[in-house]
Amino acid sequence: MTGMDRPPAYDIHPGNVTDKVIASFTMKTAREKQLLASLVSHLHGFARENRLTHEEWAKAVGFLFRCGEISNEKRDEFMLLSDVLGLSSFVDMTDAPEGATEGSVLGPFYASDSPERPVGADLRPGGEGEPVLVRGRVLDAAGKPISGAMIDMWQTAENGLYATQDEALPDQAFRCKMRCDDAAGFSFVTVMPGPYKVPDDGPVGDLLHAGGRTAWRPAHFHFMILAPGHRALTTEIFFEGDPYLGTDAVFGVRKSLIVAPQEERGQKLVDLTFRLVPAALSDAA
Protein backbone atom coordinates (compact mmCIF):
# COMPACT_ATOMS: atom_id res chain seq x y z
CA MET A 1 0.00 0.00 0.00
CA THR A 2 1.43 3.40 -0.92
CA GLY A 3 0.83 6.62 0.94
CA MET A 4 -1.57 7.69 -1.84
CA ASP A 5 -4.14 5.00 -1.23
CA ARG A 6 -3.66 4.75 2.50
CA PRO A 7 -7.15 4.98 4.00
CA PRO A 8 -7.84 8.41 5.47
CA ALA A 9 -7.68 8.70 9.26
CA TYR A 10 -11.44 9.23 9.46
CA ASP A 11 -12.05 5.69 8.31
CA ILE A 12 -12.12 4.86 12.00
CA HIS A 13 -13.84 1.97 13.73
CA PRO A 14 -13.29 0.25 17.07
CA GLY A 15 -11.02 -2.28 15.38
CA ASN A 16 -8.48 0.21 14.04
CA VAL A 17 -8.73 3.34 16.20
CA THR A 18 -6.11 2.18 18.69
CA ASP A 19 -3.53 1.68 15.93
CA LYS A 20 -4.46 4.98 14.33
CA VAL A 21 -4.02 6.88 17.57
CA ILE A 22 -0.66 5.21 18.17
CA ALA A 23 0.46 5.96 14.61
CA SER A 24 -0.48 9.62 15.03
CA PHE A 25 2.32 10.10 17.57
CA THR A 26 5.83 10.25 16.17
CA MET A 27 7.76 11.23 19.35
CA LYS A 28 11.46 11.95 19.47
CA THR A 29 12.77 8.75 21.06
CA ALA A 30 11.92 5.07 20.73
CA ARG A 31 11.27 4.96 24.48
CA GLU A 32 8.73 7.78 24.35
CA LYS A 33 7.04 6.12 21.40
CA GLN A 34 6.91 2.82 23.28
CA LEU A 35 5.39 4.41 26.39
CA LEU A 36 2.79 6.31 24.39
CA ALA A 37 1.82 3.22 22.40
CA SER A 38 1.53 1.13 25.55
CA LEU A 39 -0.49 3.81 27.33
CA VAL A 40 -2.97 4.12 24.46
CA SER A 41 -3.26 0.31 24.17
CA HIS A 42 -4.01 -0.05 27.87
CA LEU A 43 -6.47 2.85 27.94
CA HIS A 44 -8.39 1.54 24.94
CA GLY A 45 -8.05 -2.01 26.27
CA PHE A 46 -9.64 -0.92 29.53
CA ALA A 47 -12.56 0.62 27.62
CA ARG A 48 -12.90 -2.35 25.26
CA GLU A 49 -12.70 -5.18 27.78
CA ASN A 50 -15.25 -3.56 30.04
CA ARG A 51 -17.50 -2.19 27.30
CA LEU A 52 -17.15 1.12 29.11
CA THR A 53 -20.31 3.21 28.83
CA HIS A 54 -20.40 6.93 28.15
CA GLU A 55 -21.64 7.50 31.66
CA GLU A 56 -18.77 5.56 33.24
CA TRP A 57 -16.24 7.29 31.00
CA ALA A 58 -17.62 10.70 31.95
CA LYS A 59 -17.40 9.73 35.63
CA ALA A 60 -13.75 8.75 35.22
CA VAL A 61 -12.84 12.00 33.45
CA GLY A 62 -14.79 13.92 36.10
CA PHE A 63 -12.88 12.08 38.83
CA LEU A 64 -9.56 13.30 37.44
CA PHE A 65 -10.96 16.81 37.09
CA ARG A 66 -11.91 16.76 40.78
CA CYS A 67 -8.43 15.49 41.68
CA GLY A 68 -7.11 18.59 39.94
CA GLU A 69 -9.52 20.87 41.78
CA ILE A 70 -8.35 19.73 45.23
CA SER A 71 -4.63 19.66 44.42
CA ASN A 72 -2.32 22.53 45.25
CA GLU A 73 1.30 23.18 46.19
CA LYS A 74 0.89 21.21 49.39
CA ARG A 75 -1.41 18.48 48.14
CA ASP A 76 -0.97 16.20 45.15
CA GLU A 77 -4.11 14.14 44.74
CA PHE A 78 -2.66 12.41 41.68
CA MET A 79 0.32 11.14 43.67
CA LEU A 80 -2.11 9.95 46.31
CA LEU A 81 -4.16 8.18 43.62
CA SER A 82 -1.03 6.46 42.35
CA ASP A 83 -0.24 5.48 45.95
CA VAL A 84 -3.62 3.98 46.86
CA LEU A 85 -3.79 2.07 43.55
CA GLY A 86 -0.45 0.49 44.40
CA LEU A 87 1.21 1.95 41.31
CA SER A 88 3.80 3.89 43.30
CA SER A 89 4.76 0.75 45.23
CA PHE A 90 4.85 -1.28 42.04
CA VAL A 91 7.41 1.09 40.54
CA ASP A 92 9.29 1.28 43.86
CA MET A 93 9.71 -2.48 43.74
CA THR A 94 10.38 -3.01 40.06
CA ASP A 95 12.70 -0.07 39.47
CA ALA A 96 14.89 -1.21 42.34
CA PRO A 97 18.50 -2.35 42.17
CA GLU A 98 19.58 -5.73 43.56
CA GLY A 99 21.50 -5.49 46.81
CA ALA A 100 20.11 -2.17 48.01
CA THR A 101 17.75 -1.61 50.92
CA GLU A 102 14.18 -1.88 49.65
CA GLY A 103 12.59 1.41 48.68
CA SER A 104 9.15 2.64 49.65
CA VAL A 105 6.82 5.47 48.74
CA LEU A 106 8.07 9.02 48.83
CA GLY A 107 4.58 10.16 49.76
CA PRO A 108 3.24 13.69 49.54
CA PHE A 109 4.88 15.11 52.69
CA TYR A 110 8.51 15.38 51.65
CA ALA A 111 9.76 18.94 52.01
CA SER A 112 13.14 19.60 50.45
CA ASP A 113 14.00 22.47 52.79
CA SER A 114 14.78 20.49 55.93
CA PRO A 115 17.61 22.05 57.98
CA GLU A 116 21.00 20.37 58.11
CA ARG A 117 21.67 19.14 61.65
CA PRO A 118 24.84 17.64 63.16
CA VAL A 119 25.12 13.97 64.07
CA GLY A 120 23.48 13.43 67.44
CA ALA A 121 21.00 16.28 67.07
CA ASP A 122 17.75 16.31 69.01
CA LEU A 123 14.84 16.86 66.60
CA ARG A 124 12.27 17.35 69.37
CA PRO A 125 11.17 20.98 69.77
CA GLY A 126 11.98 21.94 73.34
CA GLY A 127 13.21 18.43 74.00
CA GLU A 128 9.61 17.36 74.72
CA GLY A 129 8.16 13.87 74.21
CA GLU A 130 9.50 10.42 75.05
CA PRO A 131 12.92 10.27 73.42
CA VAL A 132 13.98 7.57 71.01
CA LEU A 133 17.52 7.35 69.74
CA VAL A 134 17.75 6.55 66.04
CA ARG A 135 21.15 5.57 64.81
CA GLY A 136 22.42 3.84 61.74
CA ARG A 137 24.94 3.52 58.98
CA VAL A 138 25.03 3.77 55.23
CA LEU A 139 26.85 0.86 53.62
CA ASP A 140 27.68 -0.20 50.11
CA ALA A 141 26.81 -3.60 48.65
CA ALA A 142 30.00 -5.09 50.12
CA GLY A 143 29.11 -3.84 53.59
CA LYS A 144 31.65 -0.99 53.60
CA PRO A 145 30.70 2.45 54.95
CA ILE A 146 30.05 4.91 52.13
CA SER A 147 32.03 8.07 52.53
CA GLY A 148 30.09 11.32 52.08
CA ALA A 149 26.66 9.80 52.66
CA MET A 150 23.86 12.14 53.65
CA ILE A 151 20.43 11.40 55.07
CA ASP A 152 17.27 13.45 54.65
CA MET A 153 14.56 12.27 57.04
CA TRP A 154 11.03 13.33 57.95
CA GLN A 155 8.40 11.89 60.24
CA THR A 156 5.23 12.84 62.05
CA ALA A 157 5.05 13.76 65.71
CA GLU A 158 3.35 11.30 68.07
CA ASN A 159 -0.02 12.77 67.04
CA GLY A 160 0.41 11.61 63.43
CA LEU A 161 0.91 15.12 62.01
CA TYR A 162 3.97 16.35 60.15
CA ALA A 163 5.35 19.65 61.35
CA THR A 164 4.41 21.11 57.96
CA GLN A 165 0.77 20.25 58.77
CA ASP A 166 0.63 21.14 62.45
CA GLU A 167 0.54 24.81 63.32
CA ALA A 168 1.36 23.98 66.93
CA LEU A 169 4.83 22.78 65.88
CA PRO A 170 7.80 24.71 64.50
CA ASP A 171 7.80 24.10 60.74
CA GLN A 172 11.14 22.27 60.85
CA ALA A 173 10.51 19.89 63.75
CA PHE A 174 11.02 16.14 63.31
CA ARG A 175 12.88 16.43 60.05
CA CYS A 176 16.47 17.09 59.07
CA LYS A 177 19.30 16.61 56.64
CA MET A 178 22.42 15.09 58.24
CA ARG A 179 25.93 14.45 56.91
CA CYS A 180 27.13 11.07 58.12
CA ASP A 181 30.37 10.84 60.13
CA ASP A 182 33.58 9.25 58.88
CA ALA A 183 32.22 5.77 59.58
CA ALA A 184 29.07 6.63 57.54
CA GLY A 185 27.14 6.77 60.78
CA PHE A 186 24.28 9.04 61.77
CA SER A 187 22.17 9.43 64.89
CA PHE A 188 19.48 11.70 66.20
CA VAL A 189 17.02 11.87 69.04
CA THR A 190 13.36 12.11 68.21
CA VAL A 191 9.97 10.67 69.24
CA MET A 192 8.20 7.66 67.82
CA PRO A 193 6.00 8.78 64.92
CA GLY A 194 2.25 8.16 65.01
CA PRO A 195 0.00 6.45 62.48
CA TYR A 196 -2.14 8.77 60.35
CA LYS A 197 -4.75 8.85 57.66
CA VAL A 198 -3.90 9.90 54.13
CA PRO A 199 -6.04 12.92 53.16
CA ASP A 200 -9.46 11.34 52.60
CA ASP A 201 -11.63 14.41 52.09
CA GLY A 202 -11.15 14.46 48.29
CA PRO A 203 -11.95 12.19 45.35
CA VAL A 204 -9.29 9.63 46.33
CA GLY A 205 -10.83 9.49 49.80
CA ASP A 206 -14.22 8.93 48.16
CA LEU A 207 -12.69 6.02 46.28
CA LEU A 208 -11.20 4.54 49.47
CA HIS A 209 -14.54 4.86 51.25
CA ALA A 210 -16.47 3.40 48.31
CA GLY A 211 -14.01 0.52 48.23
CA GLY A 212 -14.43 -0.27 51.91
CA ARG A 213 -10.76 0.54 52.49
CA THR A 214 -9.05 2.31 55.33
CA ALA A 215 -7.16 5.58 54.86
CA TRP A 216 -4.77 4.75 57.74
CA ARG A 217 -1.06 4.28 57.33
CA PRO A 218 1.12 2.59 59.94
CA ALA A 219 3.60 4.88 61.75
CA HIS A 220 6.92 5.31 59.94
CA PHE A 221 10.11 7.26 59.47
CA HIS A 222 10.81 8.46 55.95
CA PHE A 223 14.39 8.42 54.77
CA MET A 224 16.04 9.64 51.63
CA ILE A 225 19.68 8.53 51.45
CA LEU A 226 22.11 10.22 49.11
CA ALA A 227 25.77 9.40 48.53
CA PRO A 228 28.20 10.39 45.77
CA GLY A 229 28.42 7.72 43.07
CA HIS A 230 25.50 5.78 44.50
CA ARG A 231 21.91 5.41 43.53
CA ALA A 232 19.65 7.49 45.77
CA LEU A 233 17.28 5.55 48.03
CA THR A 234 13.85 6.67 49.24
CA THR A 235 12.35 4.40 51.84
CA GLU A 236 10.34 4.08 55.04
CA ILE A 237 10.92 2.32 58.36
CA PHE A 238 7.93 0.72 60.10
CA PHE A 239 7.51 -0.78 63.59
CA GLU A 240 6.66 -4.26 64.72
CA GLY A 241 3.23 -4.53 66.31
CA ASP A 242 1.74 -1.53 64.52
CA PRO A 243 -1.95 -2.37 63.97
CA TYR A 244 -1.93 -0.86 60.47
CA LEU A 245 1.00 -2.85 59.05
CA GLY A 246 -1.32 -5.19 57.15
CA THR A 247 -3.67 -2.58 55.70
CA ASP A 248 -1.41 0.34 54.77
CA ALA A 249 -3.53 2.55 52.49
CA VAL A 250 -0.61 3.04 50.10
CA PHE A 251 0.95 -0.47 50.16
CA GLY A 252 4.29 0.91 51.38
CA VAL A 253 5.14 -1.72 54.00
CA ARG A 254 7.84 -4.30 53.20
CA LYS A 255 8.85 -7.06 55.59
CA SER A 256 12.49 -5.97 55.41
CA LEU A 257 11.54 -2.44 56.46
CA ILE A 258 9.84 -3.38 59.75
CA VAL A 259 12.03 -2.94 62.82
CA ALA A 260 11.58 -3.67 66.52
CA PRO A 261 12.75 -0.76 68.72
CA GLN A 262 15.17 -1.90 71.47
CA GLU A 263 16.02 -0.53 74.90
CA GLU A 264 19.51 0.75 75.69
CA ARG A 265 20.28 2.27 79.08
CA GLY A 266 16.60 2.89 79.65
CA GLN A 267 16.12 4.67 76.31
CA LYS A 268 14.31 3.46 73.24
CA LEU A 269 16.69 2.71 70.40
CA VAL A 270 16.12 2.14 66.69
CA ASP A 271 19.15 0.78 64.89
CA LEU A 272 19.18 0.99 61.11
CA THR A 273 21.39 -0.10 58.27
CA PHE A 274 20.91 1.28 54.78
CA ARG A 275 22.59 -0.27 51.76
CA LEU A 276 23.14 1.60 48.53
CA VAL A 277 24.42 0.34 45.20
CA PRO A 278 26.60 2.23 42.75
CA ALA A 279 24.65 4.50 40.41
CA ALA A 280 25.98 2.70 37.35
CA LEU A 281 24.95 -0.78 38.50
CA SER A 282 21.42 0.30 39.17
CA ASP A 283 20.68 0.76 35.47
CA ALA A 284 21.59 -2.83 34.73
CA ALA A 285 19.53 -4.26 37.59
Add this chain to the structure above:
Amino acid sequence: MTGMDRPPAYDIHPGNVTDKVIASFTMKTAREKQLLASLVSHLHGFARENRLTHEEWAKAVGFLFRCGEISNEKRDEFMLLSDVLGLSSFVDMTDAPEGATEGSVLGPFYASDSPERPVGADLRPGGEGEPVLVRGRVLDAAGKPISGAMIDMWQTAENGLYATQDEALPDQAFRCKMRCDDAAGFSFVTVMPGPYKVPDDGPVGDLLHAGGRTAWRPAHFHFMILAPGHRALTTEIFFEGDPYLGTDAVFGVRKSLIVAPQEERGQKLVDLTFRLVPAALSDAA
Protein backbone atom coordinates in the same frame (compact mmCIF):
# COMPACT_ATOMS: atom_id res chain seq x y z
CA MET B 1 -5.73 -21.47 53.80
CA THR B 2 -7.72 -19.88 56.61
CA GLY B 3 -7.90 -16.21 57.41
CA MET B 4 -5.54 -16.80 60.32
CA ASP B 5 -2.57 -17.84 58.25
CA ARG B 6 -3.28 -15.65 55.28
CA PRO B 7 -0.01 -13.85 54.55
CA PRO B 8 -0.03 -10.26 55.80
CA ALA B 9 -0.52 -7.55 53.19
CA TYR B 10 3.05 -6.34 53.62
CA ASP B 11 4.37 -9.55 52.13
CA ILE B 12 4.28 -7.67 48.86
CA HIS B 13 6.35 -8.29 45.77
CA PRO B 14 5.88 -7.42 42.10
CA GLY B 15 4.25 -10.80 41.52
CA ASN B 16 1.40 -10.37 44.01
CA VAL B 17 0.91 -6.65 44.52
CA THR B 18 -1.64 -6.29 41.71
CA ASP B 19 -3.88 -8.98 43.23
CA LYS B 20 -3.46 -7.48 46.70
CA VAL B 21 -4.48 -4.03 45.53
CA ILE B 22 -7.52 -5.47 43.73
CA ALA B 23 -8.47 -7.51 46.78
CA SER B 24 -8.25 -4.43 48.99
CA PHE B 25 -11.28 -2.90 47.24
CA THR B 26 -14.65 -4.37 48.13
CA MET B 27 -16.96 -1.89 46.28
CA LYS B 28 -20.73 -1.99 46.40
CA THR B 29 -21.54 -3.48 42.99
CA ALA B 30 -20.01 -6.18 40.84
CA ARG B 31 -19.63 -3.63 38.03
CA GLU B 32 -17.64 -1.22 40.21
CA LYS B 33 -15.46 -4.08 41.40
CA GLN B 34 -14.86 -5.17 37.79
CA LEU B 35 -13.91 -1.66 36.67
CA LEU B 36 -11.53 -1.15 39.61
CA ALA B 37 -9.87 -4.53 39.09
CA SER B 38 -9.45 -3.87 35.38
CA LEU B 39 -8.09 -0.38 35.99
CA VAL B 40 -5.51 -1.63 38.50
CA SER B 41 -4.50 -4.50 36.19
CA HIS B 42 -3.97 -2.15 33.26
CA LEU B 43 -2.10 0.45 35.33
CA HIS B 44 0.25 -2.14 36.79
CA GLY B 45 0.47 -3.88 33.43
CA PHE B 46 1.58 -0.63 31.85
CA ALA B 47 4.31 -0.24 34.49
CA ARG B 48 5.36 -3.90 34.29
CA GLU B 49 5.49 -4.30 30.51
CA ASN B 50 7.54 -1.15 30.10
CA ARG B 51 9.69 -1.57 33.22
CA LEU B 52 8.61 1.96 34.05
CA THR B 53 11.32 3.87 35.89
CA HIS B 54 10.77 6.12 38.87
CA GLU B 55 11.62 9.10 36.76
CA GLU B 56 9.06 8.22 34.09
CA TRP B 57 6.42 7.49 36.70
CA ALA B 58 7.07 10.84 38.40
CA LYS B 59 6.76 12.58 35.01
CA ALA B 60 3.39 10.91 34.39
CA VAL B 61 2.03 11.90 37.81
CA GLY B 62 3.38 15.42 37.29
CA PHE B 63 1.67 15.57 33.90
CA LEU B 64 -1.72 14.89 35.49
CA PHE B 65 -0.96 17.46 38.20
CA ARG B 66 -0.29 20.07 35.51
CA CYS B 67 -3.53 19.11 33.74
CA GLY B 68 -5.29 19.93 37.00
CA GLU B 69 -3.49 23.25 37.35
CA ILE B 70 -4.66 24.53 33.95
CA SER B 71 -8.23 23.24 34.23
CA ASN B 72 -11.09 25.44 35.36
CA GLU B 73 -14.83 25.88 34.82
CA LYS B 74 -14.28 26.68 31.17
CA ARG B 75 -11.44 24.29 30.44
CA ASP B 76 -11.23 20.57 31.10
CA GLU B 77 -7.72 19.38 30.25
CA PHE B 78 -8.62 15.81 31.27
CA MET B 79 -11.44 15.70 28.73
CA LEU B 80 -9.02 17.05 26.15
CA LEU B 81 -6.49 14.37 27.11
CA SER B 82 -9.13 11.68 26.66
CA ASP B 83 -9.99 13.24 23.29
CA VAL B 84 -6.45 13.39 21.88
CA LEU B 85 -5.70 9.85 23.07
CA GLY B 86 -8.75 8.65 21.12
CA LEU B 87 -10.42 7.33 24.27
CA SER B 88 -13.46 9.58 23.89
CA SER B 89 -13.94 8.43 20.30
CA PHE B 90 -13.43 4.82 21.30
CA VAL B 91 -16.29 5.06 23.79
CA ASP B 92 -18.39 7.08 21.31
CA MET B 93 -18.07 4.19 18.87
CA THR B 94 -18.39 1.23 21.18
CA ASP B 95 -21.18 2.54 23.42
CA ALA B 96 -23.31 3.24 20.35
CA PRO B 97 -26.61 1.64 19.39
CA GLU B 98 -27.09 -0.08 16.01
CA GLY B 99 -29.23 1.87 13.58
CA ALA B 100 -28.59 5.34 15.00
CA THR B 101 -26.56 8.12 13.40
CA GLU B 102 -22.94 7.75 14.47
CA GLY B 103 -21.96 9.78 17.49
CA SER B 104 -18.90 11.95 17.87
CA VAL B 105 -17.10 13.81 20.63
CA LEU B 106 -19.03 16.23 22.80
CA GLY B 107 -15.89 18.32 23.16
CA PRO B 108 -15.25 20.97 25.77
CA PHE B 109 -17.31 23.80 24.22
CA TYR B 110 -20.85 22.64 24.85
CA ALA B 111 -22.80 25.23 26.83
CA SER B 112 -26.13 24.04 28.14
CA ASP B 113 -27.69 27.53 28.22
CA SER B 114 -28.26 28.05 24.50
CA PRO B 115 -31.44 30.00 23.76
CA GLU B 116 -34.46 28.24 22.25
CA ARG B 117 -35.08 29.58 18.74
CA PRO B 118 -37.96 28.93 16.33
CA VAL B 119 -37.59 26.80 13.21
CA GLY B 120 -36.08 28.95 10.47
CA ALA B 121 -34.16 31.25 12.85
CA ASP B 122 -31.09 33.15 11.70
CA LEU B 123 -28.23 32.48 14.13
CA ARG B 124 -25.95 35.15 12.62
CA PRO B 125 -25.63 38.24 14.80
CA GLY B 126 -26.82 41.18 12.70
CA GLY B 127 -27.35 38.82 9.76
CA GLU B 128 -23.68 39.18 8.84
CA GLY B 129 -21.55 36.57 7.06
CA GLU B 130 -22.25 34.38 4.03
CA PRO B 131 -25.47 32.57 4.86
CA VAL B 132 -25.84 28.82 4.78
CA LEU B 133 -29.21 27.18 5.28
CA VAL B 134 -29.04 24.09 7.49
CA ARG B 135 -32.11 21.91 7.49
CA GLY B 136 -32.86 18.39 8.50
CA ARG B 137 -35.08 15.87 10.13
CA VAL B 138 -34.99 13.56 13.10
CA LEU B 139 -36.13 10.03 12.22
CA ASP B 140 -36.52 6.78 14.05
CA ALA B 141 -34.90 3.51 12.99
CA ALA B 142 -37.82 2.78 10.63
CA GLY B 143 -37.41 6.18 8.95
CA LYS B 144 -40.44 7.79 10.59
CA PRO B 145 -40.27 11.34 11.93
CA ILE B 146 -39.96 11.38 15.72
CA SER B 147 -42.53 13.60 17.35
CA GLY B 148 -41.23 15.99 20.00
CA ALA B 149 -37.61 15.90 18.87
CA MET B 150 -35.38 18.79 19.89
CA ILE B 151 -31.97 19.83 18.66
CA ASP B 152 -29.26 21.62 20.59
CA MET B 153 -26.51 22.86 18.25
CA TRP B 154 -23.31 24.84 18.60
CA GLN B 155 -20.58 25.84 16.15
CA THR B 156 -17.77 28.31 15.72
CA ALA B 157 -17.98 31.45 13.61
CA GLU B 158 -15.99 31.52 10.38
CA ASN B 159 -12.92 32.53 12.41
CA GLY B 160 -12.91 29.22 14.30
CA LEU B 161 -13.98 30.72 17.61
CA TYR B 162 -17.10 29.82 19.56
CA ALA B 163 -19.18 32.76 20.72
CA THR B 164 -18.34 31.74 24.28
CA GLN B 165 -14.65 32.33 23.43
CA ASP B 166 -14.91 35.44 21.28
CA GLU B 167 -15.59 38.70 23.07
CA ALA B 168 -16.42 40.34 19.75
CA LEU B 169 -19.52 38.13 19.44
CA PRO B 170 -22.73 38.08 21.50
CA ASP B 171 -22.40 35.14 23.90
CA GLN B 172 -25.33 33.26 22.32
CA ALA B 173 -24.42 33.57 18.64
CA PHE B 174 -24.17 30.48 16.45
CA ARG B 175 -25.84 28.17 18.91
CA CYS B 176 -29.44 27.33 19.77
CA LYS B 177 -31.96 24.86 21.01
CA MET B 178 -34.82 24.24 18.55
CA ARG B 179 -38.05 22.22 18.82
CA CYS B 180 -38.64 20.38 15.57
CA ASP B 181 -41.88 20.94 13.65
CA ASP B 182 -44.66 18.37 13.24
CA ALA B 183 -42.68 16.55 10.55
CA ALA B 184 -39.63 16.40 12.92
CA GLY B 185 -37.97 19.02 10.75
CA PHE B 186 -35.67 21.85 11.74
CA SER B 187 -33.89 24.60 9.86
CA PHE B 188 -31.76 27.60 10.61
CA VAL B 189 -29.56 30.08 8.81
CA THR B 190 -25.96 30.38 9.92
CA VAL B 191 -22.43 30.64 8.50
CA MET B 192 -20.00 27.84 7.73
CA PRO B 193 -17.89 27.14 10.82
CA GLY B 194 -14.12 27.43 10.68
CA PRO B 195 -11.43 24.93 11.61
CA TYR B 196 -9.68 25.58 14.91
CA LYS B 197 -6.96 24.34 17.20
CA VAL B 198 -7.78 22.59 20.45
CA PRO B 199 -6.20 24.50 23.35
CA ASP B 200 -2.52 23.63 22.98
CA ASP B 201 -0.91 25.90 25.59
CA GLY B 202 -1.14 23.30 28.35
CA PRO B 203 0.27 19.83 29.09
CA VAL B 204 -1.92 18.16 26.45
CA GLY B 205 -0.63 20.66 23.91
CA ASP B 206 2.90 19.79 25.01
CA LEU B 207 2.08 16.15 24.35
CA LEU B 208 0.69 16.93 20.89
CA HIS B 209 3.77 18.98 20.03
CA ALA B 210 6.15 16.31 21.39
CA GLY B 211 4.29 13.73 19.35
CA GLY B 212 4.60 15.70 16.12
CA ARG B 213 0.83 15.98 15.96
CA THR B 214 -1.39 18.85 14.92
CA ALA B 215 -3.80 20.55 17.30
CA TRP B 216 -6.17 21.43 14.43
CA ARG B 217 -9.68 20.14 14.12
CA PRO B 218 -11.64 20.25 10.85
CA ALA B 219 -14.61 22.65 10.83
CA HIS B 220 -17.84 21.15 12.16
CA PHE B 221 -21.32 21.66 13.53
CA HIS B 222 -22.02 20.05 16.90
CA PHE B 223 -25.45 18.57 17.44
CA MET B 224 -27.13 17.07 20.45
CA ILE B 225 -30.45 15.47 19.53
CA LEU B 226 -33.02 14.70 22.17
CA ALA B 227 -36.43 13.04 21.74
CA PRO B 228 -38.82 11.47 24.24
CA GLY B 229 -38.36 7.70 24.50
CA HIS B 230 -35.21 7.78 22.41
CA ARG B 231 -31.55 7.54 23.21
CA ALA B 232 -29.88 10.96 23.09
CA LEU B 233 -27.33 11.49 20.32
CA THR B 234 -24.26 13.72 20.44
CA THR B 235 -22.50 14.10 17.12
CA GLU B 236 -20.67 16.37 14.70
CA ILE B 237 -21.09 17.18 11.03
CA PHE B 238 -17.96 17.74 8.91
CA PHE B 239 -17.47 19.05 5.36
CA GLU B 240 -16.02 17.42 2.29
CA GLY B 241 -12.72 18.95 1.23
CA ASP B 242 -11.73 20.19 4.68
CA PRO B 243 -7.92 19.90 4.83
CA TYR B 244 -8.02 18.66 8.43
CA LEU B 245 -10.42 15.73 7.93
CA GLY B 246 -7.60 13.20 7.98
CA THR B 247 -5.72 14.57 10.98
CA ASP B 248 -8.43 15.64 13.41
CA ALA B 249 -6.63 16.11 16.75
CA VAL B 250 -9.44 14.33 18.61
CA PHE B 251 -10.30 11.55 16.12
CA GLY B 252 -13.91 12.76 15.87
CA VAL B 253 -14.39 12.43 12.09
CA ARG B 254 -16.49 9.54 10.75
CA LYS B 255 -17.09 8.95 7.05
CA SER B 256 -20.86 8.92 7.60
CA LEU B 257 -20.67 12.37 9.24
CA ILE B 258 -19.02 14.17 6.31
CA VAL B 259 -21.43 16.15 4.12
CA ALA B 260 -21.04 18.15 0.92
CA PRO B 261 -22.89 21.48 1.09
CA GLN B 262 -25.19 22.03 -1.91
CA GLU B 263 -26.48 25.16 -3.65
CA GLU B 264 -30.21 25.96 -3.69
CA ARG B 265 -31.48 29.19 -5.27
CA GLY B 266 -28.00 30.68 -4.97
CA GLN B 267 -27.67 29.86 -1.27
CA LYS B 268 -25.50 27.25 0.38
CA LEU B 269 -27.52 24.38 1.81
CA VAL B 270 -26.62 21.61 4.25
CA ASP B 271 -29.24 18.87 4.41
CA LEU B 272 -29.08 16.51 7.39
CA THR B 273 -30.87 13.43 8.61
CA PHE B 274 -30.44 12.19 12.16
CA ARG B 275 -31.61 8.76 13.23
CA LEU B 276 -32.32 7.86 16.84
CA VAL B 277 -33.14 4.50 18.37
CA PRO B 278 -35.48 3.85 21.27
CA ALA B 279 -33.89 4.31 24.68
CA ALA B 280 -34.67 0.73 25.69
CA LEU B 281 -33.10 -0.86 22.59
CA SER B 282 -29.85 1.02 23.06
CA ASP B 283 -28.97 -0.96 26.18
CA ALA B 284 -29.17 -4.24 24.30
CA ALA B 285 -27.08 -3.01 21.36
